[in-house]
Every structure is written in structure tokens, then in C-alpha cells.
Amino acid sequence: MLSLWLNVLASGVLLGLVYGLVALGLTIIFGVMRVVNFAHGEMVVFGVYIGYWSVRLWDVPIIVAAAIAAVVMFVFGYLLETLIVKRFVNRPHHYQFIVFIGLALLFSGFLLVAFGPDPRPTASQLSFHTVSIGLLKLDLARLQAAATAGLLIILLGAYLKYSAFGRSLRAAANNRLGGLVVGLNIPQIYAVTFGIGTGCAGVAGALISPLFDAQPYLAVDFTLLAFVTVIVGGLGSFSGALLGGLTIGVAEAVAALMFAPSMKTALPYALLIIILIFRPRGFFGAKEI
Amino acid sequence: MPKKFNEATDQKRWIAGAGVFVILALVGFLSNSYVISLMTIVLLFTFMGQSWNLMLGIGGQLSIGHSLFVGLGAYSVAVLNIKYGISPWIGLVVGLTIAGFVGALLAWLSFRFEVRGIYFALLTIAAAEFARIMFSGWEFVGGMQGMFFQAPTGKTDILMLRGDARFYYFVALGVAAIGVLGTELISRSYLGYVWRAMRDDDEAARALGVRTFRHKIIVISISAGSAAVGGGILALVQGSIFPDSIMGMGISVDVLIGPVVGGLGTAFGPFVGSLAAIPLNHTMSAIGDSLGIPGLNNIAYGIILILVVWVLPDGIWPAIVRLYRSIPPLPRLKISQPRKVEE
Numbered sequence: 061m062l063s064l065w066l067n068v069l070a071s072g073v074l075l076g077l078v079y080g081l082v083a084l085g086l087t088i089i090f091g092v093m094r095v096v097n098f099a100h101g102e103m104v105v106f107g108v109y110i111g112y113w114s115v116r117l118w119d120v121p122i123i124v125a126a127a128i129a130a131v132v133m134f135v136f137g138y139l140l141e142t143l144i145v146k147r148f149v150n151r152p153h154h155y156q157f158i159v160f161i162g163l164a165l166l167f168s169g170f171l172l173v174a175f176g177p178d179p180r181p182t183a184s185q186l187s188f189h190t191v192s193i194g195l196l197k198l199d200l201a202r203l204q205a206a207a208t209a210g211l212l213i214i215l216l217g218a219y220l221k222y223s224a225f226g227r228s229l230r231a232a233a234n235n236r237l238g239g240l241v242v243g244l245n246i247p248q249i250y251a252v253t254f255g256i257g258t259g260c261a262g263v264a265g266a267l268i269s270p271l272f273d274a275q276p277y278l279a280v281d282f283t284l285l286a287f288v289t290v291i292v293g294g295l296g297s298f299s300g301a302l303l304g305g306l307t308i309g310v311a312e313a314v315a316a317l318m319f320a321p322s323m324k325t326a327l328p329y330a331l332l333i334i335i336l337i338f339r340p341r342g343f344f345g346a347k348e349i
Numbered sequence: 350m351p352k353k354f355n356e357a358t359d360q361k362r363w364i365a366g367a368g369v370f371v372i373l374a375l376v377g378f379l380s381n382s383y384v385i386s387l388m389t390i391v392l393l394f395t396f397m398g399q400s401w402n403l404m405l406g407i408g409g410q411l412s413i414g415h416s417l418f419v420g421l422g423a424y425s426v427a428v429l430n431i432k433y434g435i436s437p438w439i440g441l442v443v444g445l446t447i448a449g450f451v452g453a454l455l456a457w458l459s460f461r462f463e464v465r466g467i468y469f470a471l472l473t474i475a476a477a478e479f480a481r482i483m484f485s486g487w488e489f490v491g492g493m494q495g496m497f498f499q500a501p502t503g504k505t506d507i508l509m510l511r512g513d514a515r516f517y518y519f520v521a522l523g524v525a526a527i528g529v530l531g532t533e534l535i536s537r538s539y540l541g542y543v544w545r546a547m548r549d550d551d552e553a554a555r556a557l558g559v560r561t562f563r564h565k566i567i568v569i570s571i572s573a574g575s576a577a578v579g580g581g582i583l584a585l586v587q588g589s590i591f592p593d594s595i596m597g598m599g600i601s602v603d604v605l606i607g608p609v610v611g612g613l614g615t616a617f618g619p620f621v622g623s624l625a626a627i628p629l630n631h632t633m634s635a636i637g638d639s640l641g642i643p644g645l646n647n648i649a650y651g652i653i654l655i656l657v658v659w660v661l662p663d664g665i666w667p668a669i670v671r672l673y674r675s676i677p678p679l680p681r682l683k684i685s686q687p688r689k690v691e692e
Contacts (some may be wrong), residue, residue: 096467153409153467156610160411160659161602166651172644223531276644278596284478287471295467326486329479336472339456 066151067197068313074198074206076309078264081209081290082305083301084216085260091296092253093149094234097158101283102167105276107265112180112274114266123199126208126266131158133262134255141254142247149154164283171276173258179273194195205267212263213302216256229253233296240315249262261286281325288328292335366533366617366631370526377518387631389586392521397579398607399528399618400572406614407536408568409548410456411470414477415576415604418448420596422577423584424484427496437510437585444577445459452573474601481596495591499583510585510658517586524582525620528575533616535571576604603627606650610657612664623664626653686687 086100097103107129114125140163148159189200220226232239232249240246265282272278289308293300308328315326378387397419401661403409427446429435455476459469485493505512510520534543547556549560555561594600611622630646637645661668 084631088590117671136352144655154405155658157411157413157467157470157664159655160606162651162654162658164651165602165647165654169644169647169651172647173642179642284474287473291471326479326482336468336475337462339498
């Protein structure tokens with residue numbers, strides 16, 4: 061019994077780190093640009109498909125697929141921001157939201173047209189390997205995904221904290237007008253921010269491709285999951301995204317064990333409703349939106 | 350800034366509105382059953398779009414989870430009718446009451462803690478998704494297998510709301526007319542002015558003595574209740590309901606696309622928008638099905654939403670009105686210009 065609980069908790073924590081990376085992408089975009097990327101789940105699914113095709117075509121390890129996803133999705137996000145999102149950054153929130161719902165529909169339609177509705181499992185060697193540490197039995201794909209995600213979160217945090225670009229990005233998040241006054245190139249910062257955000261989602265998608273079958277319909281679930289994670293942690297907060305990811309990962313795993321597996325999907329929403337009602341800004345939320 | 354209605358232009362508005370509904374009534378006598386069933390859906394989404402429009406366009410609250418209310422209405426009608434043989438009329442009233450109550454509860458919970466703007470919108474999605482998953486796992490209401498109404502006998506029975514496609518067309522036309530008229534009347538009433546004041550500037554409205562907390566609850570409750578009525582009729586028209594199709598995100602998007610495309614806060618916008626978007630959606634998915642390419646309709650919806658906000662942020666209907674007005678100096682056909690909505 062103890063080992064069962066430990067294993068469930070461990071797998072929850074591991075998946076939670078990946079959720080944290082997805083949420084981090086969403087929260088960086090929101091924190092800097094104050095736009096809510098409703099198409100975030102589609103970015104994750106793009107990542108899953110990149111993972112699927114890289115493994116299928118070139119038989120590369122998942123880590124390499126994740127690197128490919130990072131580059132492709134960064135460029136994609138950068139272009140998306142410069143071509144479309146930019147024009148709506150200063151519009152009222154509900155217009156932005158509607159534009160992003162439009163983008164989400166567009167991308168999920170594109171995924172359906174390109175790959176069809178059928179799920180495609182990624183045939184990775186990793187999927188069948190497990191590692192035993194004491195009582196714990198962890199599958200390697202999950203462990204690797206979590207380790208990579210955790211490492212990326214730390215690296216990204218350090219980059220945003222110590223690099224010159226990270227400082228200007230945080231300055232832009234803090235005070236857009238002040239940033240303009242001291243001569244920051246705000247449009248470029250926004251485009252790079254959006255690229256980093258979608259890049260995070262893409263990497264997370266590629267990392268979990270051995271665990272989830274690639275399927276266009278996953279996108280809505282991931283979008284909502286990312287929202288739940290981010291809100292639980294607090295929109296716009298870096299550590300909040302991580303903590304939110306871990307909370308959701310563990311809560312899902314425990315709910316699947318304690319109640320029915322179907323509760324696993326309902327629980328995040330229940331948690332979100334509770335958090336929004338009692339602590340609307342999340343654990344570490346921004347004061348004003 | 351609320352403008353005083355001019356009596357002469359007012360008369361023209363009523364005539365124009367009545368004219369549109371007379372034409373729509375004539376459409377009901379066409380023999381083409383495809384057009385009739387498509388227009389039934391358009392009119393139902395006009396009505397539901399109108400309820401959504403009341404909430405954002407006039408009340409200033411964004412909901413992306415209207416499928417919750419639509420679904421509650423549909424399930425009320427279905428459960429009472431299929432399980433107990435009770436008339437859908439009663440089901441509609443029950444659905445309206447339940448959804449109105451749930452909407453009020455949601456509004457009360459969130460505005461009590463100042464959950465506003467984006468957070469409120471996310472709360473509506475979360476509530477809708479939560480309800481969808483709960484209904485999918487609830488055996489009493491059919492779970493994932495859904496529920497089926499008795500096959501129509503073709504006989505028209507107004508008490509049980511049963512009849513052929515033409516009968517449902519006129520039912521839909523009736524509720525759409527009520528929706529347009531209701532929005533028009535509400536937006537001219539005391540409540541309309543109060544809600545628009547609240548939408549444009551919450552604090553200024555409060556300073557003038559408007560109890561915005563109470564009014565937000567009222568507007569959301571009315572919007573939720575009327576969406577449920579639309580949902581109940583939609584369930585009857587479709588003949589079956591499934592949690593994924595009646596409570597899914599797709600319904601929320603279908604509901605909001607009409608008013609967004611047609612024109613937020615206007616009486617005719619949701620009709621114009623639904624008339625443009627829903628047939629396009631059906632055509633694209635028919636083309637997609639025949640070519641074996643699913644997802645074309647999503648692409649079409651996505652492009653429309655982006656383009657409308659990009660090019661015509663007010664929507665199609667105000668653009669038509671502007672065009673019409675630019676020819677001769679003639680009447681004003683819209684209720685009010687949608688302006689800044691509380692962020």
C-alpha cells in the first residue's frame with residue numbers, strides 16, 4: 061500500500077514538472093504581454109507531433125526531438141507574434157480572448173486537416189523501460205521528461221534573472237512605459253517572449269510524446285490544464301507556475317487512485333473553481349490584471 | 350453616453366425589424382427542408398447569441414462557458430420529457446430556473462471576491478467543463494451515451510412541443526423574435542442604462558449609486574436562463590443530446606460567434622452574425638466530410654473570428670448601418686456603440 065501511494069505520488073510529481081513547463085510558457089506570455097494565450101494547448105500538441113514525427117522519421121532520442129521542438133516552436137511563436145498577435149496587444153481583453161479562440165480553432169483545424177483525428181502512439185524505446193529506486197518503480201520516459209523539464213525551468217529562470225535580455229524582459233513586464241522610456245525595444249521583447257512561451261509548450265509536448273498518443277483533440281485539454289495550473293499558481297508568477305504544475309500533477313494522480321479514473325479529468329476544474337473563489341490571484345498571483 | 354431615441358427613426362427601426370421577421374416567416378413556407386432546418390439552427394443560435402450578447406455587449410461580463418447554461422436547459426427538458434413524460438414547456442421553465450440560479454450563484458461567488466475580467470471568463474469555462482465531465486459520468490442522465498427523444502410522429506402537438514421541421518422552425522423564429530425584442534426593450538429600460546453604465550465604468554456607476562454587484566448577478570442570471578431556454582429547444586430539434594456536443598466548448602464558441610461577428614451589444618448583430626457563420630460552418634464541414642478532411646470548419650471559424658476582430662472590431666451589423674447611413678442622412682439603427690468593456 062505504501063509503495064503504491066509512493067509510486068502514484070512520484071508519477072504525479074514527475075508529470076507535474078512537465079505541466080509546470082507548459083504553464084511557465086503561458087505565464088511568461090501573460091506576465092510580459094498581458095495577453096492570455098488561449099491557443100497554448102495547440103502549441104503543446106504541435107510539440108507532441110514534432111516528437112512523434114522526429115522519432116518516426118529519424119528515430120532520434122526524445123531529447124533531440126525536444127530540441128527540434130524548441131527551435132521550431134520558438135520561431136513559430138516569434139512569427140505568430142510579429143504577424144498577428146502584435147496587432148491585438150493593446151485591445152481590450154475580450155477582443156484578445158476572441159482572437160486567441162480564433163487562433164486555437166485555426167490551429168486545431170490545421171492539425172485535423174494535416175494529421176487526421178486518429179491517435180498516433182509514438183513508438184519510442186523509452187515507453188517500456190522502468191527504473192527501480194527502493195520502493196519506487198518509475199518509467200524512464202516520465203523520468204526523462206521530468207528531468208529535462210526541471211532542468212529547463214531552472215535554466216530559464218536563471219536566464220531571466222541574470223542575463224541582460226532577461227532583465228529587459230522583466231523590466232518590460234514590470235512597467236511597459238518605463239521600458240520604452242529607457243529605450244527597450246519593446247516589440248522585439250514581446251516577440252521573443254511569445255517565442256519563449258510557445259517554445260516551452262513545444263518542448264513539453266515533445267517530452268510527453270512517449271506518454272500521450274499524438275491527437276489533435278488533446279489541445280483543448282492542454283489549454284485548459286495550462287490555465288488551471290497557471291491560475292492555481294497565480295497568473296504571471298514564475299514559481300507559481302511550477303508549484304501549480306506540481307499541485308495539479310499530484311492532485312490528478314491521487315484523484316485517479318482514490319476515486320474513479322474519470323475523476324482525474326474533473327478534479328483540476330474543481331480545484332480551479334475553488335481556488336478562483338477563495339484565492340482568485342492564486343498562490344503567487346499578480347496583484348492587478 | 351446614452352442617446353435619446355428619436356421618435357421618427359424609432360418608428361423606422363420597428364418597421365425594419367418587423368419586416369425582417371415577416372420575411373423570415375415566409376422562409377418557413379419554403380419547400381426546401383435543408384434550408385428550413387439550417388435556418389432553425391441559425392435562429393436558435395441567434396437567440397442564444399442574444400443572451401450571450403446581453404451579458405458581454407450590455408452587461409460587460411465575458412463568458413466563454415455558455416455551454417453550461419445551454420446544457421442545463423437541454424438536460425432539464427430531456428430528463429423530464431424522456432424519463433417522466435413531462436411536457437417540454439415545463440422542462441423549459443425548469444431549465445430556465447436552474448440555469449438562472451446557477452448563473453446567479455456563479456456570479457455571486459466570483460464578484461463577491463472581485464474575480465473579474467479574464468478570471469471570471471476562466472471561471473465560466475472551468476464551470477462548464479466541470480459540468481460536462483460530471484454529466485458524462487452521470488448514469489441517470491445517460492452518461493456518455495446521451496439521451497434520445499422519442500422519434501417524432503410528424504403530428505404537431507403544441508402542448509408537448511412536438512412536430513415536423515417546419516413546426517420547429519416557427520418555434521425557433523418565435524424565440525429569436527422574443528430575443529431580439531427583449532434585448533431591444535431591456536436596453537431601453539432602466540436596467541439597460543444601468544448595465545451599460547456598469548459596463549463602461551464600474552466605479553463611476555457605483556459612485557452614482559448603482560449597486561453593480563447586484564446588477565451583475567441579475568444580468569448574468571437573465572443571460573443564463575435565456576441560454577437554457579435556447580438549449581432546451583435545441584435538444585428537441587436535434588432529437589438527442591450528448592454531454593460532449595451540448596455542453597462542450599464547441600457550443601460556447603457557436604454561441605459567441607454570432608454576436609462577435611454580427612456586432613456586440615446590438616439587437617440585430619447576433620442574427621446577422623449567426624446567419625453568416627453557421628451556414629458557413631455547416632458548408633465547410635459538409636465539404637470536409639465529402640473530401641474526408643475533418644477540421645475545415647474549425648479553420649473557417651478561426652479565420653472569421655480573427656478577421657472580424659482585426660478588420661471590423663464592431664462587427665458586421667454596425668458596419669452595414671454605417672454604410673447605410675453614409676448614403677442619405679437617415680436613421681440610427683443600433684442601440685448603442687459598444688465601447689470599452691471593463692477589463
